[in-house]
Structures are given as C-alpha cells and as structure tokens.
Amino acid sequence: MSTLKFKTSINCANCVRAVTPFLDAEASVEKWSVDTTSPDKVLTVEGENPIPELIMKSVSQAGFDIEPAG
Numbered sequence: 001m002s003t004l005k006f007k008t009s010i011n012c013a014n015c016v017r018a019v020t021p022f023l024d025a026e027a028s029v030e031k032w033s034v035d036t037t038s039p040d041k042v043l044t045v046e047g048e049n050p051i052p053e054l055i056m057k058s059v060s061q062a063g064f065d066i067e068p069a070g
Contacts, residue, residue, distance in 0.1 A: 001030070004050050005069040007040040008059060015064065022058040029055065042069055 010019055016034055023032050023045070030047040043066065045055055052068065059066040 001046055001048060002050055004045045004052055004055065006043040006045070006052075006055070006059070006066050007069045008034065008043045009065040010034045010041050010043060010059070011036055019059055019062040019064060022062040023055070026050070026054055026058055040069060 010016060013036070016036070019034075023029055026047075028047045028050040029045055032043065032045045035042045035044070043055075043059070056066050056068075
C-alpha cells in the first residue's frame with residue numbers, strides 16, 4: 001500500500017462532504033482523510049498504487065485547490 005499527501009483548500013466538514021464522492025470514486029484510493037486543522041489542509045491518500053494525477057483531478061473537479069505536499 002502506498003501513501004500520498006497533498007496540500008489542499010479543503011477546510012471544513014462541508015468541504016470534506018463535497019469532495020467525498022469524487023475521492024470515493026477513484027479505484028486506486030482505498031482510504032483517505034483530510035486534516036482540516038493543519039495550515040496546509042493535508043489530504044492523505046492510501047491505496048494500491050494511487051495515481052497522483054487522478055487524485056488531483058478529482059479534487060479539482062470537486063472545486064478545491066490541490067498540489068503535492070513537500
């Protein structure tokens with residue numbers, strides 16, 4: 001299992017609910033979470049070979065900013 005981290009603009013529970021169907025639809029994503037208390041609103045994604053570009057596209061389609069973390 002691989003873990004990827006992204007900086008996002010997902011900053012509240014309503015935002016998490018809005019992005020949920022997009023991330024849940026990604027086949028390579030087994031588990032994900034957003035730390036809305038961190039300054040970078042870090043999205044952590046776990047899965048078998050998750051594809052960063054597809055995850056970034058899904059979050060963008062949900063209306064949020066996203067970029068790879070550090």
